[in-house]
Amino acid sequence: MAIRYRISDVRARYVVIFLAFSFIVLAGRIFSLQVISHAYYRQVSDENSMRMVPISAPRGVIKDRNGELLVANRPLYNISYLPYKGEGEFASKEYLADLIKTDPDIIEQKLDKPIRNRFDPIKLVKDVDFEAICKIEENSERLPGVIYQLDVTRQYPLNNYGSHLFGYVGEISDAELKGRDPNVFKPGDIIGIGGIEEEYDNYLRGRDGVKYLEVSASGKILGYSPHRQSIPPEIGSELILNIDWQAQSVAESLLSSYSGGAVVAIDPSNGGVLVFVSQPNFDANAFAGFVTNELWSQVSNDPAHSLLNRACVGTYPPGSIFKPITAGAALETNSADVNSVFRPCYGAMRFGNREFRCWKPSGHGQQNMFGAIVHSCDIYFYQLGLATGFEAWSRYCIGSGFGQKTGIDFASESRGVAPSTAYLNRKYGEKKWSKSTVINLAIGQGEVLVTPLQMACFYAAIANGGTMYKPQIVSKIVNPGGEDYEMEPEVILRLPFSRATLSFMVEALTAVVDGGTGTPAKIDDIAIAGKTGTAQNPHGLEHSWFCCFAPVENPRIAIAVLVENAGHGSTHAAPIAREILKSYLLEKENI
Structure with missing residues (x-):
């Protein structure tokens, strides 16, 4: 009886040690998950339940010497793709193109460009009508990672007056990105091209903001996230010209x-x-x-050379x-x-x-x-x-x-x-x-x-x-x-x-x-x-x-x-x- 008791006592001791070791391992794992790796898993959780949507900063307006407004901003809708929300390769481009009546090759070209950050949206189509936005919203569950954004773009004077003076705005090219600060510029950004839009781009550009939206597991937007405060954009500087x-x-x-x-x-x-x-x-x-x-081919190959600035470039x-x-x-x-x-x-x-x-x-x-x-x-x-x-x-x-x-x-x-x-x-x-x-x-x-x-x-x-x-x-x-x-x-x-x-x-x-x-x-x-x-x-x-x-x-x-x-x-x-x-x-x- 004494020998049998000693054997049972040893077994019990092993069980206690095993349970204690298991508890320690479990506690360590819980500590790792909740304390050491908290930030990482909070980010993963946010990624699954929260969507970051950039808010483009309006460019500064341009006025003449008498205060007359010459160049302003108008609202528009863009359709973008969030790589971190998509499941591997974006497989819905044909469906999206058919939905909004757009050439799928255009979407393909945008997606083929290298990305710096999977959290940055890739602008697929710019300046779409409200009907297209409604279709995106109705079919959001079939388009993981596809979002629409209210954005702004330039509104220039009628009759094309001042086009060489102002220049215009356009999406930054891959070549232009290589020479710019990656903390300031990213693919899809709008920059000034030609005229004072380009010369004063650093002043006219504002600072983009961001809003955080809560989404369901299927990708449906539920509202603003209660965990992150949205950051409003800062408008660019205003230019007053000597122009009359x-x-x-x-x-x-x-x-x-x-x-x-x-x-x-x-x-x-x-x-x-x-x-x-x-x-x-x-x-x-x-x-x-x-x-x-x-459009670009028509303008750039114009026999009248309408893009040539005859005032200061033509000789x-x-x-x-x-x-x-x-x-x-x-x-x-x-x-x-x-x-x-x-x-x-x-x-x-x-x-x-x-x-x-x-x-x-x-x-x-x-x-x-x-x-x-x-x-x-x-x-x-x-x-x-x-x-x-x-x-x-x-x-x-x-x-x-x-x-x-x-x-x-x-x-x-x-x-x-x-x-x-x-x-x-x-x-x-x-x-x-x-x-x-x-x-x-x-x-x-x-x-x-x-x-x-x-x-x-x-x-x-x-x-x-x-x-x-x-x-x-x-x-x-x-x-x-x-x-x-x-x-x-x-x-x-x-x-x-x-x-x-x-x-x-x-x-x-x-x-x-x-x-x-x-x-x-x-x-x-x-x-x-x-x-x-x-x-x-x-x-x-x-x-x-x-x-x-x-x-x-x-x-x-x-x-x-x-x-x-x-x-x-x-x-x-x-x-x-x-x-x-x-x-x-x-x-x-x-x-």
């Missing part, structure tokens, strides 16, 4: 009747950009929604609007004075074995420098260019800001071409270009190329006595808290002309409008200084130019108008400038 929308609209309307062109107007006192037009324009609102391959021979450069170079180098005369103009002159013609076949007769500017006599300026010489002409051309960017607050800008000896040697070879090169350059033809923006800046500098300011589209940035950041005027150069030379230019340019080639721009009771230009174009009719500023005694606006393939500057460009001047100076009573 009334004058901008006048320029847009008048230029739209031509095949192409540009208008840039500058405030001579500070460089503020008052008008910035490029035609033909494009529908920026079409890019704000869902952009099909067909053109300036023609006679460049004659003040030649006159200024001659005066500063004492190659001629204001009373200098050359051989009379009989409509043409011969130099070597070439004949150079004047725009007026009957000629202008004997002219001094003043009369040659007023009547735009090419024969006089051919001879003035020869008297000045290429090196001097080139030096004053480059010194006036040509061949270099203005620094405008814009996504892209061309330098143009201001020929130098080094440039011509590279293009033609040393000693393979002749002295006659300056003959064409003296009237703004040949190798010299400018942008309308550069010409507006140059005439604004003549207007204010020689100071060229950096052209500035944005006047003020207002952050969501109401704090203002105002852009200060920035001087980029001083024209290389004396006060006497600049005074002569103003006097001659005023006479151009009073009784010379620029009379179509004349307005009663307003003194206007300007110059017409008709630039030869190897691809069609001449380009029509007119540059001006007014009022002469207290300049408030300087304008450069370019009309492509139109003919004489006095016939086409000058009347456009006149109407812009009337809109800005008379209708707003700024004088």
Whole structure:
């Protein structure tokens, strides 16, 4: 009996030890699950019962100098896919595409892109109608991971006005993502493309928020989650432009009747950009929604090149609007004075074995420098260019800001071409270009190329006595808290002309409008200084130019108008400038 008792006692002891060990293991496991791994399993639980839905931050609005709202936001619905909610490969794309009447290849392309975070929604279809949203909601259990989101996109002005000024918004590309902060940018984000949307994207972009929704095991939304607080989005900063929308609209309307062109107007006192037009324009609102391959192909392959910003990217021979450069170079180098005369103009002159013609076949007769500017006599300026010489002409051309960017607050800008000896040697070879090169350059033809923006800046500098300011589209940035950041005027150069030379230019340019080639721009009771230009174009009719500023005694606006393939500057460009001047100076009573 004693032996049997001892055996039972040993067995009981083993059982106790086993139970105690099992309890310890179980307690340890419970401790691990509830304490050590609490965060992980809470996340898994949340993933099964909670849905994170990003809330896109509205971009900041854009207003003109008078407070008129130009670019706002409108609501839209997007359909997205949450990878962490899907079961492996998304097998419902065909069903979804059929449900909302969308090409399944589009959905396939979105899903094929690499993802950085399985909790980030992949935008499948943008800007769908409310009927599609209802279908998604009714069939949510058959579409695991598919959600719809109320979002916002841009609303641009009617008639496509300002499309090159504003640019547009679009989904960030894979290439653009590679160079950006992954903590800020993710696939599907909307960014500014072109214009001030791109240049000021960091200001216009707000900070996205997120809302947490409770869902059933089948994926049906039950309401807001009681365990996580939603984070509201922060709207982007507001931009106040120097643009005068009334004058901008006048320029847009008048230029739209031509095949192409540009208008840039500058405030001579500070460089503020008052008008910035490029035609033909494009529908920026079409890019704000869902952009099909067909739409992009149609716009990008447009034979009229509607995406080309002619105001600051397109380059053109300036023609006679460049004659003040030649006159200024001659005066500063004492190659001629204001009373200098050359051989009379009989409509043409011969130099070597070439004949150079004047725009007026009957000629202008004997002219001094003043009369040659007023009547735009090419024969006089051919001879003035020869008297000045290429090196001097080139030096004053480059010194006036040509061949270099203005620094405008814009996504892209061309330098143009201001020929130098080094440039011509590279293009033609040393000693393979002749002295006659300056003959064409003296009237703004040949190798010299400018942008309308550069010409507006140059005439604004003549207007204010020689100071060229950096052209500035944005006047003020207002952050969501109401704090203002105002852009200060920035001087980029001083024209290389004396006060006497600049005074002569103003006097001659005023006479151009009073009784010379620029009379179509004349307005009663307003003194206007300007110059017409008709630039030869190897691809069609001449380009029509007119540059001006007014009022002469207290300049408030300087304008450069370019009309492509139109003919004489006095016939086409000058009347456009006149109407812009009337809109800005008379209708707003700024004088």
